[in-house]
Amino acid sequence: MLNWYRALRFRPSLKQRITTPTLVLWGMQDQALEYGLAERSLAFCNDRGLQTFEKATHWVQREEASAVNAALLAFLDG
Numbered sequence: 001m002l003n004w005y006r007a008l009r010f011r012p013s014l015k016q017r018i019t020t021p022t023l024v025l026w027g028m029q030d031q032a033l034e035y036g037l038a039e040r041s042l043a044f045c046n047d048r049g050l051q052t053f054e055k056a057t058h059w060v061q062r063e064e065a066s067a068v069n070a071a072l073l074a075f076l077d078g
Contacts, residue, residue: 014044021047023075025068027056049075 022045026038035052042048051071056063 018045019047020045021049021075023049023051023071025060025071026050026052027058027060027063028052028054029056030058030060032058 022042024038024042026035028035038050042050053060053064053067061068
């Protein structure tokens with residue numbers, strides 16, 4: 001992920017839509033990244049989903065581990 005943040009300055013333009021099924025899990029109390037980033041990212045995806053966690057922060061996978069695992073299993077199960 002560190003390299004992803006480093007690459008932000010280059011702002012590559014996305015010319016093709018993302019066709020791989022994509023699920024974004026977002027902690028609504030995240031103080032590092034704004035929620036709009038999730039929405040803008042998913043705008044590039046054809047098959048997309050978003051699940052928010054009202055009380056979770058940037059570390060949603062730690063703070064809501066059971067719910068995150070359930071969401072991932074349901075997503076991967078199709």
